[in-house]
Amino acid sequence: MPKVHLVDYVAGNVRSLVNAVGKLGYQVEWVKSPEDVKNAEVSNAEMDKLILPGVGHFGHCIAQLSNGGFLEPIREHIQSGKPFMGICVGLQVLCQGSAEAPGVEGLGLVPATLTRFKSSTKSVPHIGWNSAIYRKTSQGMPQTFYGLRPESKYYYVHSYAIPYKHDMLNSEWVVATAKYGEEEFVGALSRGNVFATQFHPEKSGPAGLRTLQAFLTGESGPVEYSPTLVRMEGLTRRIIACLDVRANDEGDLVVTKGDKYDVRQIDKGDGRRKVRNLGTPIDMARKYYRQGADEIVFLNITSFRNCPLADMPMLEILRRTAETVFVPLTIGGGIRDTVDADGTHISALDVASMYFKTGADKVSIGSDAVIAAEQYHASGKRLSGTTAIEMISSAYGNQAVVVSVDPRRVYVSCPNDTKHHTIWTEYPDHAGNQHCWYQCTIRGGREGRNLDVQQLIEAVEAMGAGEILLNCIDKDGASNGFDLELIKAAKSCSTIPIIASSGAGSPAHFGEVFERTTTDAALGAGMFHRGIYTIPEVKHYLQEKGLIVRELDHDYP
Structure with a gap:
């Protein structure tokens, strides 16, 4: 050879x-x-x-x-x-x-x-x-x-x-x-x-x-x-496939999808609530690559905390995926300071380095980014130099760090009722309130924090994050379109790219988010996993709208 x-x-x-x-x-x-x-x-x-x-x-x-x-x-x-x-x-x-x-x-x-x-x-x-x-x-x-x-x-x-x-x-x-x-x-x-x-x-x-x-x-x-x-030169509209990965009730690693972050459903056989199993991560990643996904994101939603670091299942998934998938791969979940099973302290930088060496191009940081942002604002906006974002971006560049945020709407009767950044929304709550702010959460959306999305973006940009993966708890699993108001609010205060996430249920939703906001990319999950629509169908729809997308080179492996 x-x-x-x-x-x-x-x-x-x-x-x-x-x-x-x-x-x-x-x-x-x-x-x-x-x-x-x-x-x-x-x-x-x-x-x-x-x-x-x-x-x-x-x-x-x-x-x-x-x-x-x-x-x-x-x-x-x-x-x-x-x-x-x-x-x-x-x-x-x-x-x-x-x-x-x-x-x-x-x-x-x-x-x-x-x-x-x-x-x-x-x-x-x-x-x-x-x-x-x-x-x-x-x-x-x-x-x-x-x-x-x-x-x-x-x-x-x-x-x-x-x-x-x-x-x-x-x-x-x-x-x-x-x-x-x-x-x-x-x-x-x-x-x-x-x-x-x-x-x-x-x-x-x-x-x-x-x-x-x-x-x-x-x-x-x-x-x-x-x-x-x-004539078609220029930056394309990125279509990203996201795979939520966790162990199911039998201990197998599967791709799942939540509804308001709940990944369990009633099993028709025994009536128990079980983790939705939508397929194996490696096979699905390969399928989306062949379909023309511009990037693939693995979100390790349970972090496999009990595994020795060097044997983490996600490392094997990444290693095997990277052998045949030649588009950017992002891994999220567990990118934090940790203690291995043998008692060895391992830094977030070491965890990220292991992922990079295995085949990841970016790492996504979630809850730890929220905590770091709170500390940033509490300290008078001073950088500590010790956060995972700062350490990883310093070693590998800003583009290697994605911050994944899980916000939810909090309605108020008027902007003066809160110190947080509010928006006027055309979708009032049941009480008729038409102002809200977007609260950052941690622990998979289970715990709300006294921090809004705009404050988070300001902090993580200063720390060196290169991209924001903007989820929305209110839209998760709804399949009725992205939260355009959230995306516009985030873009108005950000100089780094924003990936729109949560709510995609049809190609029209991708067209809507690209035409009505300045988002840099859009992510889909459930609609792809369940086979309701394919990535080529989304791209064809965008092309018909006059938007530039990446087409596959079919004459080369």
């Missing part, structure tokens, strides 16, 4: 990249020292390919590579003409520097400095599926560009990018760009033996696998230009 070298340093979820390379028929050989890079240079032709993955902070990445002695060997590998691929921060390292880490120098091969996206008109980080459309070189159209297609979509997750300026790079580099709002940036570039992507090919489904295959084989066919296809 041919081999490819991967630089081994702290770079988030590299398991998915290893799995993608393996699926394409290659074996990973880890580069653990500078000498290993040099060995790659003198190896035979099928072993000289070097991939530099990376997520998170530019300065942290440069420091890790510098402290490990990798920077100069990587530069020498590139200068020797051997194939090199950089992914995400692996692309950014090639630049002169980044506004994310002023004064920190990159390799300087790309004459550009990364800047942060403007958050005044859109959410930052830029998370989701976007284009990578090549631009003309000064000599005309490029002849090869690693399998990129203008109609395909690729998965991006970043806050900093190379701003694209015509002819700034084109004299030396072949460039593919994407647009986020009013900003155009470099999505991929190549020159000679160097290829780098801002997106993650290993998380970009069949389109990403095709790009990886092109690099590994060196077979990049002629690029075809189609103005019709390019």
Whole structure:
């Protein structure tokens, strides 16, 4: 089996990249020292390919590579003409520097400095599926560009990018760009033996696998230009499938779904209330991947607290899912400081690290985020540096941390009756009150707290969260549409992406939430699990409404 070298340093979820390379028929050989890079240079032709993955902070990445002695060997590998691929921060390292880490120098091969996206008109980080459309070189159209297609979509997750300026790079580099709002940036570039992507090919489904295959084989066919296809460039509307996972009454791990967070129903056989069993997590995740889910979320709703950490069932679910599912995977539940069965204290960062190494791209934090937000406001809005959000985002980047919030409506007769942020609602309670606030809860919605959604968002943004998974207890299991008023209220105070959750019962509900709010993504569960509607049906409905969605590349595995 041919081999490819991967630089081994702290770079988030590299398991998915290893799995993608393996699926394409290659074996990973880890580069653990500078000498290993040099060995790659003198190896035979099928072993000289070097991939530099990376997520998170530019300065942290440069420091890790510098402290490990990798920077100069990587530069020498590139200068020797051997194939090199950089992914995400692996692309950014090639630049002169980044506004994310002023004064920190990159390799300087790309004459550009990364800047942060403007958050005044859109959410930052830029998370989701976007284009990578090549631009003309000064000599005309490029002849090869690693399998990129203008109609395909690729998965991006970043806050900093190379701003694209015509002819700034084109004299030396072949460039593919994407647009986020009013900003155009470099999505991929190549020159000679160097290829780098801002997106993650290993998380970009069949389109990403095709790009990886092109690099590994060196077979990049002629690029075809189609103005019709390019018209659909830009960020898509993300459709996320969510799997609530827990042990059923027989001890098996199953996907379930609640009604107002109650996951039990009357068994027709013996009349007992049993956990709803809607299928096995791995099989359902694979099904949704094949259907075109843009992301998959596993919410571990019982956290399996009695299991030794290294043997947690969710680790095995993640490991097996990541072998064949090449879209982003999020895991929630149990991301907290804990004590293992043998008495060993394990930090939330260690728990998250284990998930990342197993195949997760993001971790979702729920109740602990609410408690941390309360402490943040009680301390005069001072950061402690010790919360799970701060520790994980510092090590792996903001985009690796999702905060999942479970709010419920609390009605008041007028806004002055509470100190919390209220909204006027067109849906009064039984007493006719038309003002309410959204109370954060913990313990699966069983305990309300003196904290509203807006206060939570302010706190977790300051701590470093990269995304909000916005549930709604009042809408859970109702299948009558998302709580648009809640989503609008959350978006009005947030600069990070919001995922709308709870209430989806039909494709029309997805169309409604995207057309009537500025939500960044929408999540479905029960309607997919029960087979009432499929993900392709939702996407087809959105396309008919003129909204951009990711379509599957059916000509590639």
